[in-house]
Amino acid sequence: MITEGQSDRALAEILGHYKKDKKNLIPLLQEVQTKLGYLPRKALQEIADFLKISDVEVWGVATFYNQFRFVPLGKYHSVVCMGTACHLAGGRLILEALERELNLKVGETADDGSFSLERVACIGCCMLAPVVVIKDKIHPKMTPFRVEEALIPYKQESRGKLKEGKSGSQS
Ligand code: FES
Incomplete structure (x- = not known):
């Protein structure tokens, strides 16, 4: 299982590859999920801060697509x-x-x-x-x-x- 520290580092690394452009929201969500296996609440908040949009908007987009998960995968x-x-x-x-x-x-x-x-x-x-x-x-x-x-x-x-x-x- 991925630790919070590893999760934070992975997220920082992913954000470092993207421009602060709202168009990057879905690719960012996809990459975070690929790396972490799901979308932690903290990651959604950080993505919102990074793109300078509201967390409600990020949550709305993430919950719209059923490709995204909000709980970790099982073993x-x-x-x-x-x-x-x-x-x-x-x-x-x-x-x-x-x-x-x-x-x-x-x-x-x-x-x-x-x-x-x-x-x-x-x-x-x-x-x-x-x-x-x-x-x-x-x-x-x-x-x-x-x-x-x-x-x-x-x-x-x-x-x-x-x-x-x-x-x-x-x-
Ligand atoms: S593996 Fe192709 S439809 Fe299931």
Whole structure:
């Protein structure tokens, strides 16, 4: 997980590459999200100060586009492809199965930071449709029934890490 200091440095570096021009708002938001994985409130404020526009305006633009996230991604970030091929092959049902299994909606991250869920357009492997990506691993030809099975190793690893964390903090 990125620390606040690292986040501040990354933001300063990104801002250093841009002119203070309102036209740069969206590219700035995109680059910050690419670098940090989401748009922290503090970053939105700093972008507003940098471009000399109100934070309400920055917030309005950022929330208008559903490409932007305002919470960090989970350790096991899960992506459901909803491009045409995957959609036609049942992507919607797979997305619903993941929402049920993870108890998350699209764009959300679990409170313990384990899982997050997102939908994307085509990820470029339509022959394998429908496709789910969990922690950068592609799960091809997914079905709603295989969602639970695909999540098992990640859930087990996540529980193991949580236990390690708890026992570590007790010593
Ligand atoms: S539409 Fe899903 S990979 Fe292309």
